[in-house]
Amino acid sequence: xxxxxxxxxxxxxxxxxxxxxxxxxxxxxxxxxxxxxxxxxxxxxxxxxxxxxxxxxxxxxxxxxxxxxxxxxxxxxxxxxxxxxxxxxxxxxxxxxxxxxxxxxxxxxxxxxxxxxxxxxxxxxxxxxxxxxxxxxxxxxxxxxxxxxxxxxxxxxxxxxxxxxxxxxxxxxxxxxxxxxxxxxxxxxxxxxxxxxxxxxxxxxxxxxxxxxxxxxxxxxxxxxxxxxxxxxxxxxxxxxxxxxxxxxxxxxxxxxxxxxxxxxxxxxxxxxxxxxxxxxxxxxxxxxxxxxxxxxxxxxxxxxxxxxxx
Numbered sequence: 001x002x003x004x005x006x007x008x009x010x011x012x013x014x015x016x017x018x019x020x021x022x023x024x025x026x027x028x029x030x031x032x033x034x035x036x037x038x039x040x041x042x043x044x045x046x047x048x049x050x051x052x053x054x055x056x057x058x059x060x061x062x063x064x065x066x067x068x069x070x071x072x073x074x075x076x077x078x079x080x081x082x083x084x085x086x087x088x089x090x091x092x093x094x095x096x097x098x099x100x101x102x103x104x105x106x107x108x109x110x111x112x113x114x115x116x117x118x119x120x121x122x123x124x125x126x127x128x129x130x131x132x133x134x135x136x137x138x139x140x141x142x143x144x145x146x147x148x149x150x151x152x153x154x155x156x157x158x159x160x161x162x163x164x165x166x167x168x169x170x171x172x173x174x175x176x177x178x179x180x181x182x183x184x185x186x187x188x189x190x191x192x193x194x195x196x197x198x199x200x201x202x203x204x205x206x207x208x209x210x211x212x213x214x215x216x217x218x219x220x221x222x223x224x225x226x227x228x229x230x231x232x233x234x235x236x237x238x239x240x241x242x243x244x245x246x247x248x249x250x251x252x253x254x255x256x257x258x259x260x261x262x263x264x265x266x267x268x269x270x271x272x273x274x275x276x277x278x279x280x281x282x283x284x285x286x287x288x289x290x291x292x293x294x295x296x297x298x299x300x301x302x303x304x305x306x307x308x309x310x311x
C-alpha cells in the first residue's frame with residue numbers, strides 16, 4: 001500500500017494524534033497532521049486547503065480530533081470535510097456519523113430511543129425544573145452539550161441548601177441555555193471504556209479515579225487499568241455503538257450494583273486507554289483497517305476484463 005496519502009485530522013503534538021500519524025507513516029511513507037484551525041474551503045475551485053495540500057486529493061482522512069474542545073464550531077469543521085468526502089476521499093469515521101455524537105443531546109436521544117440503559121437524566125431550559133431535578137436526585141451532574149473529559153461539568157448537591165442550589169444552577173445556565181442534568185451515581189471509583197473497531201469489540205480498559213475526585217477522567221488525575229466486562233455489558237455496548245456506524249469508537253459504561261449504564265458513545269475514541277490498560281496498539285489496528293478498506297475499494301474498481309486477463 002505504498003504511495004497512499006492518508007492525512008490525520010488532529011492536534012499537532014498530542015499523543016494520540018502523533019502515534020496515529022506515525023502508524024500511517026510506517027505503513028505508507030506519508031505523514032500529514034491537519035490542524036483544522038488552518039483549513040480553508042474555496043468554493044470557486046472546490047478545494048479544501050491546508051498548507052500546500054488540497055485535502056480533496058488525498059486517498060483518505062482519519063479524524064482523530066476535530067479540535068481541542070467540542071463546540072458548535074466542531075460541527076462546522078465536519079461540514080468542511082464533507083467536501084473532501086464528496087470528492088472521493090474516504091473519511092474515517094464519516095463526518096455525518098460524527099456529527100450525531102459531538103452534541104451530547106443527539107447521542108443521548110439516539111441511545112434512549114434504542115432502549116440503551118442510561119443514568120436518570122433530565123434535559124430542560126427551565127430553571128425551576130432544573131432546581132426541582134436537583135432536589136429529586138439529591139446530587140446531580142450538570143453537563144454542557146458540547147464537552148469532553150468532564151470539561152465544564154459540575155456537581156450540584158441538594159445538601160448545599162436551596163439558595164446555593166439556585167445560584168449554582170443559574171451560574172451554569174448562563175453558559176448553557178439547554179441544561180443536561182444527570183443523576184450522580186456511585187461509580188465505585190471507576191468506569192470502563194469498551195473499544196470497537198469497525199463494529200468489532202477489541203477489549204476494555206478501566207478509568208480509575210483519583211481519591212476524592214467525583215469523576216474518573218485522566219484530566220482529574222485518573223489512571224488506566226485493564227477491564228474485563230461481562231458478556232451482558234459487551235452486548236449492551238455493542239448495540240450502543242452499532243447505532244452510529246463509527247469506524248472506531250469507545251463506549252463509556254459504568255457498573256451500578258447488579259446493573260450497568262452507558263454514559264455515551266465517543267465521537268473520537270482514544271487510544272491511550274488500550275495502550276496503558278491492555279498494552280494494545282489500537283492506532284496500528286486502526287491503520288490496518290483503513291488500509292484494508294482502501295485496498296478492497298481499489299480491488300472493486302478493477303474492470304472485469306482486467307481480471308480475466310490476469311487469470
